[in-house]
Amino acid sequence: MGAIFGFSGPPDPDLLGRMGAALSHRGAATARTDAAALGTLAYRADRADRAETHGAGLAVDAAQDAALALTGFVLGDDAHGEGDHPDAATLLSRYLERGPAFCEGLRGSFVLAIRHGERVTLVRDGLGARTVYWGEHRGRFVFAVEPKGVLAVPGFPRRLRAAALAQYLAMSFIPGEGTMLADVFEVPAGSWLAWAPGEPARQHRWFRFEEAELDPAEADATPAAEWVERFREAHARAVADRLRVAGPGGVAFLSGGIDSSVVVAELQQQLDAPLRTYAIHFGEGYPHELPYARAVAEQVGTRHEEVLVAPGDFLPRMRRIVWHLDEPIGDPVAMPNFELARRVAGEARFVWNGEGGDPLFGGPKNLSMMLHHWYGGVERGPGFRERMYLASYRRAYSEVERLLTPDVLREIAPERDLEGVLTPFFEAERPRLFLHKLLAINMRLKGAHLILPKVERMLAAHGLTPLSPLFDERLARLSFAMPAGLKLRGGVEKIVLKEAYAGRVPAEVIARKKSGMRVPVNFWLQGDMRRYAKKALGKRALRRAGIFDPARVKQLLDYRIDEGPGRYGLRLWMLLTFETWRRMVLEGEAV
Template sequence: MCGICGFAGFEDEKLLKDMCSVIHHRGPDDNGMFLDSGIGLGHRRLSIIDLEGGHQPVHNEDETVWVIYNGEIYNFLQLKADLVSKGHRFYTSSDTEVLVHLYEEYGDKLVHHLRGMFAFALWDMTKKRLLLARDRLGIKPLYYSLTGNKLLFASEIKALLQCEDIRPSVNVAALHDYLTFRHNLADETMFQGVHKLMPGHTLTYSGGSIFISQYWDVPAHGNNEFTEDYYVNKLRGLLEESVRIRLMSEVPLGVYLSGGIDSGIITGMMSKMVDEPIETFSVGFGSEGQIGELSQAQEAADYFGTNHHEIVVEQGAYAKYLKDVIWHNDEPVADPSALAVFLLSKMAKKHVTVVLNGAGGDEIFGGYISYKVGMLNNRYHRLVPGFVRKGLVAPIVDSISPHLPSKFYVGMKSASHEITEHGFLFSKSVFSEEDKHSLYTGELDSRISHDSFNKATDILFNNATEKFGNRQESLLSRMMYADTRSYLVDHILLETDKLTMSSGIEARVPIIDHNVVEFACSIPDSLKLKGMTEKYILKKVGKDILPKATQQRKKRPFRIPIGTWFKGELMEMAEQAMDDSVIVREGYFKPEVIQDIMKKHNRSELLYNHKLYALLVFEMWSETFLER
């Protein structure tokens, strides 16, 4: 586990050193560089496997292929044995070296042989060609920027910003989407000219040009009808294997335990595979957290006999650490729970270097309430004729719309018109299109040329429609696909990687092992959302693993008392930030509209908490990166 950075098309040793230095936190144990004509590869290492011999960059036998890599290849021992049988010679015991020999054997198709999480850069000296690759689910990040014929890449954007050719400025299209969804979409970032390499993609650079190719996607959901027991037993076996291979480490491991089903199953499986008690870590918020999530996590920890550690995040922590969270995230993500991951990782680092967590369970097995709402809405569209919806319901909605908050209005519109995808996306939104255009200055408004909902529908649902066919029959699959390719990658996994690595912690996510995901896609929708029971098949797997209270507990979101905190120190922080606001000074937003949002928040906090938080995060991101 580490951070990678580098460039192609020019030479600059000082720049490479600066890029490595700024991501020191990702790899405090070691660093390495490779410089040659037209290439620079930099690496920061967090030692987990082959502590003595895993120095990077790593090369092949004749030093014509070089690689730097961030991640873990869980099947590297099998791959190594096969490569040795084919005549390849290894000089390290690390998983990194299999990449150069796989490339010699299979070329760019080496990615199909890898099981794990990874982002790597591989330089072929003979062909003067650079290959970048990112893992199938996007667990590890990889950013790039092409200026002229110069390519720069890194695990974190802040490394790219060390190049004077990249002047930090706002990507207004990404800003427009961020205000709606709290994160950016697809390959865009908030930095103009900086892109993400998408999950399951490779990028090749040669002769000043780049070519991007997709090698994997979440597969189409199958229509196989095996017995329920078959799916339960098969899934249990795959999850056990996924947990087992993620215990590969020469340093201490632990689990982030929430008290829910996903992390509980991982903890239960892991506890049967190790001899010593597991180190588990949980976080709560103030007194609410202590009687809520923390008590549930403690209950599970007692059941599994773990060495349990917990931390309570108080309101004052935002003023102290929010800028650090934004700095490490690189991209603005308007998620109040990010601070919890940041502080939890600080605590966990005192005990372990690797943690497993339950990320992905909701997206892969159907755990969000928005799926229930979407399916009910879909059923309503089927049962109520269009002329009734449009002739009776729509006029009522239109007549009362001036008196409704925009989110309620669009949500009701989705019930009276056939815009199921918009209704689903709106359940995840903060600002509506109308809200945003009223917030923007005339200059910014003139630069916006798209509707965020149409854009997200195009990227996520139209692609899914091509994959899954009939819109009505496969709505649940398409909603889960959309969340897996967007919310999971650009929100949850982004924060998981950046905020664990901020403390030198490696996070492993067994639920989104690609073998598990591919099998999950073959499970019928009726065994994911059965009636109104979410994650039905996963709960069946957990029946013999979890304590009864965890099995019977209704799902509820991870609760953050943001409303309470916006009545105290967090509101003072927001007022101070907006008082001398970069986003106003730079001509993005109308100051009177921001003030109006703050006033309305005081009268109706439930409707404005996340709007205000999204503005605060963007303001602090602007202060951090635009005024550096």
């Protein structure tokens, strides 16, 4: 865990200090700065962080007036073969030889910032494990790994983007290069962005896992057992690559689902000592997966512990949690992520997880879209697939017009701001298979803008670095090369994971259907959190802000809406998260 940030133009120690202070939670023990006449790059991290000593840092080539900052870790460069583990200095040399194309073989969890004369280039890793944001203000280009670093620039505008609010309500996150703020932008996963004075910022996608897709006949020509073995080998290598960075002392989150179970099984096999694993639950009477996690821990031989998370644990820290998220993310799993990270912070620097199984290998949420694709019958008109996909999130897509005030709605065009986000994926020439189009949406949007940033921020708040071996560039390409039937078939999801680890994880874990971590916000918001929610979403505050319709919000608070009761809590949670963020970021309330 570390940070890079900087700006174009002449050195400004005050600005540099402000941006660094805003990111001090990401490491303050060391700092290196390249303050040239035409731009400034800064890098900081804690000395004890292995990830930030594994090639990360700042490299300068004074002769060519260039510098490169790397935060995170580069696992390898496929353009230079196995065993190539470039550090910041090597990467700078390769950039000076090839330009931005140098990054096309990189694997890992990283952000690069490069200054070459007046030009600044930002590079984000292939699947989006790390983030980088940018904006322009008073002639300066500014960037940082979190939005709060950009907002530390004095006078930087803080204007709400209505389209992003609609996207947030529909998906619980903000997809693509836009953010909740009109003047702050995010570099998409697997992309680089180049900026120079007097030129528009230029963006290019360099990691294209979609191009690995084979024609179905070609994919089927390889026996299924061989594809399963290729997955097993690639996953083992993904774990080994990250062990080289982390060393043997990490811990793992073990939910009892197939994804975290295969990661723990593979990791334990590569370790000499028992791994420490942790499972979350929410107390007696709430759904949980503890028996499955216990079964995995017992079979593979980990030291297992169960952690209780309840509103009394996180409510006093709710504002701090949202501050660390830095963009409103309406997934309540952020809270147990934060609390579990807080629990293990003194025991390890790295935390392994099973994130990535659904986006890369076909989770069950694709089933409704696939059923329509197979059996949908007559074409329903333009935008029908997009609207179906948005509805499949089961967030507040149907609530957008009822929740937002007329003034806000006037700034939103659903065809452009909601359906239009998805249309390029459905209409793209590659990938061709409909399931692969769904996976590409999941990986490029939910994976890169919700799953990975949420976990990274919640762990970074406690000085921890996440390791997600299923979110691996080689595994992404492999997924798109193998037949679709090894991912999703007959209502069974992630078949290749289950076949690869049959016998190595308990049979009941392989056989069970996915349930996911069901955070009981629906119950909490009728009980322990009810008073908190009514105060935060009070009529007077909502009217003053002019964003949400107080009458509709009251119906939600009273659990009086048309849909089943399971959606009340999630929608209220999304509103709570947004309102907490808005008051801190737009109104300047204290954390």
